Amino acid sequence: MANPMRIRASAKDGVTEVRVLMSHVMETGQRKDASGALIPAHFITELTAKHNDKVVLSAQFGPSVSTNPYLAFKFKGGAKGDKVTVGWTDNKGESRADEVQIS
Amino acid sequence: MRNALKPIAIVAALVMSHGTAVAQSTADDIAKYREMIADGNPSELFEMEGEELWKTPRGPMKATLEKCDLGMGPGVVKGASARMPRFFKDTGRVQDLESRLLTCMQTLQGIDPKLVIDGKFNSGERKTMAALVAYVVTHSKGDKVRVDMTNPQMKELYALGERAFYYRTGPMDFSCATCHGEDGKRIRLQDLPNLTKHEGAAAGWGSWPAYRVSNSQFWTMQHRLNDCFRQQRTAEPIYASDVTIALSVYMAAKANGGEVMTPGLKR
Numbered sequence: 001m002a003n004p005m006r007i008r009a010s011a012k013d014g015v016t017e018v019r020v021l022m023s024h025v026m027e028t029g030q031r032k033d034a035s036g037a038l039i040p041a042h043f044i045t046e047l048t049a050k051h052n053d054k055v056v057l058s059a060q061f062g063p064s065v066s067t068n069p070y071l072a073f074k075f076k077g078g079a080k081g082d083k084v085t086v087g088w089t090d091n092k093g094e095s096r097a098d099e100v101q102i103s
Numbered sequence: 104m105r106n107a108l109k110p111i112a113i114v115a116a117l118v119m120s121h122g123t124a125v126a127q128s129t130a131d132d133i134a135k136y137r138e139m140i141a142d143g144n145p146s147e148l149f150e151m152e153g154e155e156l157w158k159t160p161r162g163p164m165k166a167t168l169e170k171c172d173l174g175m176g177p178g179v180v181k182g183a184s185a186r187m188p189r190f191f192k193d194t195g196r197v198q199d200l201e202s203r204l205l206t207c208m209q210t211l212q213g214i215d216p217k218l219v220i221d222g223k224f225n226s227g228e229r230k231t232m233a234a235l236v237a238y239v240v241t242h243s244k245g246d247k248v249r250v251d252m253t254n255p256q257m258k259e260l261y262a263l264g265e266r267a268f269y270y271r272t273g274p275m276d277f278s279c280a281t282c283h284g285e286d287g288k289r290i291r292l293q294d295l296p297n298l299t300k301h302e303g304a305a306a307g308w309g310s311w312p313a314y315r316v317s318n319s320q321f322w323t324m325q326h327r328l329n330d331c332f333r334q335q336r337t338a339e340p341i342y343a344s345d346v347t348i349a350l351s352v353y354m355a356a357k358a359n360g361g362e363v364m365t366p367g368l369k370r
Contacts, residue, residue: 003148003151003152004151006147006148006151019142019143021143021145021147021148023145023148066316066319067145067319068145068148068319070142070143070145072142072143
């Protein structure tokens with residue numbers, strides 16, 4: 001199972017800032033291991049962030065994004081106690097979603 | 104490597120465009136690069152894992168580490184690593200964080216220290232250790248380095264650490280001081296702190312353990328030292344051996360009073 005993300009969301013002056021740290025190997029599929037065998041590609045392909053039930057960000061990720069990706073973004077609106085959910089899916093079909101309350 | 108190549112390439116390009124780039128502007132550019140990556144230190148992922156491990160019953164005795172005494176009383180994590188290495192009465196030795204955690208794992212959980220000592224970095228119990236370290240050191244962030252140099256055993260290890268620091272060996276006849284004994288030195292694009300002075304020791308000691316962007320790994324101080332023995336081209340030190348602890352005492356004593364910035368974020 002995929003490891004949890006660390007999400008922080010804070011609202012200020014009508015804008016919510018979200019910072020997400022994801023735990024993922026983000027293998028490009030281009031690297032070789034010590035014995036010369038290709039390490040299979042394994043990376044996040046899609047990411048969706050929601051404020052309560054409304055999608056506020058959707059993104060496509062690819063193999064050029066680093067291991068343990070970090071993402072920060074802002075959206076208009078959001079109040080203390082509201083839910084922010086971030087979810088991703090990778091090329092192997094694994095997924096992970098985590099939720100926090102806006103502080 | 105691949106992940107760090109891009110930002111580093113940019114920094115390198117900036118440096119080159121200065122033509123006869125002076126050392127100062129390079130250091131500035133390194134500082135700029137560090138600033139760019141400072142937000143969102145992935146150490147947090149290891150810290151989360153470590154916290155979980157701390158509270159999970161493990162080992163033959165199926166116990167957690169919640170009663171582990173890191174010198175501030177059983178279970179107290181806050182501020183503990185800022186005061187380490189330190190002398191522990193129960194073991195009768197000066198211990199760094201990792202050797203102390205080995206004691207806790209052995210006495211509370213029944214986990215054989217050999218699994219870590221003879222293990223490999225980034226796997227098995229050494230990997231567990233790294234996560235535990237990430238958890239503990241995060242709880243000293245913002246504290247001051249406060250090692251007790253009035254303790255006689257600490258003084259003894261300091262003297263040993265100093266000798267080890269200046270001990271030249273290997274095919275290149277390097278000592279730690281060869282690379283870390285002067286101001287303003289660097290290798291590739293890395294500043295090499297002068298660990299023989301307070302300022303450099305505070306910067307170096309104070310920012311380890313750390314997450315390394317170049318390999319996406321969290322490195323403990325034992326890991327850092329192990330790799331510097333390699334850079335010195337000398338024999339690999341035994342994990343948590345006296346010489347590694349002595350070197351830590353030497354650096355921590357020099358850094359005393361400096362800010363704890365752990366977990367750090369490094370190239």
